[in-house]
Amino acid sequence: xxxxxEECEAKILAKMPAVAERSRGIIPYSxxxxxxxxxxxxRIGWWTNGFWGGLMWQLYAADPxxxxxxxxxxxxxxxxxxxxxxxxxxxxxxFRWLPTSLAHLRVEDSPESYNRLRLAADNLAGRFNPIxxxxxxxxxxxxxxxxxxxxxxxxxxxPLLYWAGKTIEDPRxxxxxLRHARTAAQHFVREDGSVCxxxxxxxxxxxxxxxLGGQGLGVGSSWTRGQAWGLYGFTLxxxxxxxxEFLDTVRxxxxxxxxxxxxxxxxxxxxxxPLDCSWEDSTAAAIAACGFLELSKYVNNITYQEAxxxxxxxxxxxxxxxxxxTDELVEKCTAAYHDEKHEFPIIYGDYYFVEGILRxxxxxxxxxx
Numbered sequence: 267x268x269x270x271x272e273e274c275e276a277k278i279l280a281k282m283p284a285v286a287e288r289s290r291g292i293i294p295y296s297x298x299x300x301x302x303x304x305x306x307x308x309r310i311g312w313w314t315n316g317f318w319g320g321l322m323w324q325l326y327a328a329d330p331x332x333x334x335x336x337x338x339x340x341x342x343x344x345x346x347x348x349x350x351x352x353x354x355x356x357x358x359x360x361f362r363w364l365p366t367s368l369a370h371l372r373v374e375d376s377p378e379s380y381n382r383l384r385l386a387a388d389n390l391a392g393r394f395n396p397i398x399x400x401x402x403x404x405x406x407x408x409x410x411x412x413x414x415x416x417x418x419x420x421x422x423x424x425p426l427l428y429w430a431g432k433t434i435e436d437p438r439x440x441x442x443x444l445r446h447a448r449t450a451a452q453h454f455v456r457e458d459g460s461v462c463x464x465x466x467x468x469x470x471x472x473x474x475x476x477x478l479g480g481q482g483l484g485v486g487s488s489w490t491r492g493q494a495w496g497l498y499g500f501t502l503x504x505x506x507x508x509x510x511e512f513l514d515t516v517r518x519x520x521x522x523x524x525x526x527x528x529x530x531x532x533x534x535x536x537x538x539x540p541l542d543c544s545w546e547d548s549t550a551a552a553i554a555a556c557g558f559l560e561l562s563k564y565v566n567n568i569t570y571q572e573a574x575x576x577x578x579x580x581x582x583x584x585x586x587x588x589x590x591x592t593d594e595l596v597e598k599c600t601a602a603y604h605d606e607k608h609e610f611p612i613i614y615g616d617y618y619f620v621e622g623i624l625r626x627x628x629x630x631x632x633x634x635x
Contacts, residue, residue, distance in 0.1 A: 270579055271626040277588040278620060279329045284590040286322065286333045293318050293341050297611040300592040310347050311354025313361055317617040320365020320633060323373060324620050328629040335373075342366040342379065349385055357393055357403045359386040360423030365617065368429065369633045387430035390423060391442050398472030399445040403464070413469040417480065418454050418461050418492045420446065421499020425635025428506035432635075440507070447503045451515045453477075454496065459522025460488040460537070461496040481602035488537040489603065490550035493523050498557030502634050504564060513564060520561055523554055524573055531580035535600045535608070545608045547600040548585045551577045552618035559625055578622045586619070595619060 293315050294302030305312045319341035326334035345362060348354035363386040367379035393402045400416040401423075424443040431440030453465045453474055463480025467473065482489025500516035503509070526537045533551040534543070558574030585597050594611030596619050601612065624630030 270582070271575075271623055274578075274582045274586075274623050275328065275627045275629070277582075277586075278595070278623065279325070281588050281590045281595070282325055283329075283331060283333065285593050286325070286331070286337055289318075289593065290333070290337060291340070293344060294593070294613050296613070297592075297594040300594070302593045302613075306341075306344050310344060311351060313356070313358035314612070314614055315341070315345060316362035316365040317614045320369055321613070321617045321620055323365070323369035323633075324617070324624055324630050326373065327631045328624055328627075338366065338370065342370060342382065346382070349382075353405060355389050356405055357390065357401055357417070357420045357423055359390040360426035361419075362386070364426055364429075364633050364635070368426075368635075369631055372631045372633065383426070383429065384434075387426050387439060390426055391430075391439055394442045394446065395467075395469055395472070396445075398467040398469065399449045400465075400467060401442070401446045402469075414467040414475060415464055415478075416446075416449070416467065417464050418450065418499070419463075419495045421450060421503065422495055422634070424499065425502050425506065428502075428635040432506075443503070444507060444509075447500070447512060450496075451500070451511065455515055455519060459518035459520075461493045461519060461522075462486075463489050463492045481604075483536040483538050483603050487539075488522070488526070490523075490533050490535060490537055490547055491553065493519060493537070494550045494553035494557060497523055497554055498560065501557055501561045501564070505560065506635055516557075516561060517565065520558065520570060520573075524569065527573070527577075530584075531576055532584065532598075533577070535603045539603065545600055545603070546585075546598045548581055548596050549599045549612055549615040549618065551581055551585075552596060552615055552622060555581075555622045556618050556625065559622060574622065575626065578619065578626070581619055582623075 292304035293306040295305050319338040322334040322338035367382040370376050370379040401420050403415045403417045404412050427439040427443040462477045464478035466475040479485045496519045500512050504512040532546050535545045535547045555574040555577035558570045562571035596615035598609040599612035599615040600608045
């Protein structure tokens with residue numbers, strides 16, 4: 267690894283105190299002109315809102331400044347409003363309460379955080395359709411009915427159920443996670459190891475209906491962030507269950523990702539996007555890096571460790587802004603291929619990059635169950 271990761275950590279810790287002080291009282295998603303926006307007032311149920319708190323806890327673990335702790339706890343408390351609005355409760359409970367409430371418990375005792383995790387786990391478990399063995403994704407949108415939709419992102423929410431099953435010694439939570447993971451391995455992961463974003467099932471019979479292109483280029487393409495969710499998510503299912511089937515699945519996904527990393531080390535929005543399209547998604551690189559580093563703990567193959575380090579180092583050298591006067595850290599992130607806007611800051615890019623760097627330097631918190 268050399269000393270580049272320690273040097274990168276030093277740059278992060280030099281930048282972030284000013285950002286944290288300047289960002290008191292907000293929950294950011296993106297940034298414009300170097301300043302974070304705020305989702306806490308009108309969009310408290312947005313799926314990314316836990317990552318700011320998670321970023322603060324990771325920084326606190328490496329540099330215990332009170333501003334990090336205060337920002338993290340405020341984020342956690344603000345999200346209590348979600349529990350009173352069914353529209354705010356969906357499959358992304360793990361993304362919201364693992365980086366906030368579970369991270370909080372990793373640092374200090376908090377009965378309130380434990381309570382939030384129990385509420386979130388129960389809600390996530392309640393979205394399970396036992397007929398098709400999948401966790402329903404989003405709620406209905408206006409007149410649409412999405413009861414049969416499941417998405418690859420949910421693999422990263424399953425650790426909330428693994429945590430609940432282990433913590434309260436109730437196997438129902440673990441069983442739900444296991445069944446969803448097996449369904450995802452069967453229907454989301456293609457023979458070549460590429461991953462689709464959305465699968466539609468018949469909610470009344472459980473039958474597979476079709477795959478949908480979702481946030482990638484289209485049906486059959488390899489949306490890179492979905493590939494990263496699968497890589498990290500199935501690795502975490504192996505970590506929590508030690509089921510070899512998940513290790514087999516994730517190695518297919520990991521190898522498919524490895525084959526398609528460009529020579530530059532910069533990750534496109536979709537591995538199948540046209541050659542004349544240069545759009546990048548730095549979040550996919552950061553998430554995949556964390557997945558590769560976690561996978562390397564269970565597979566005797568230095569390639570995965572090296573891939574994780576290479577992705578992070580490329581971001582550090584080419585796509586990070588370490589200026590304390592600029593709020594965002596990771597640049598050139600993209601939410602979806604067909605969105606109007608591309609290559610802008612997204613908070614989970616910052617979160618996963620910092621998680622990855624602190625994983626390398628041994629100072630981070632493990633929050634995924």
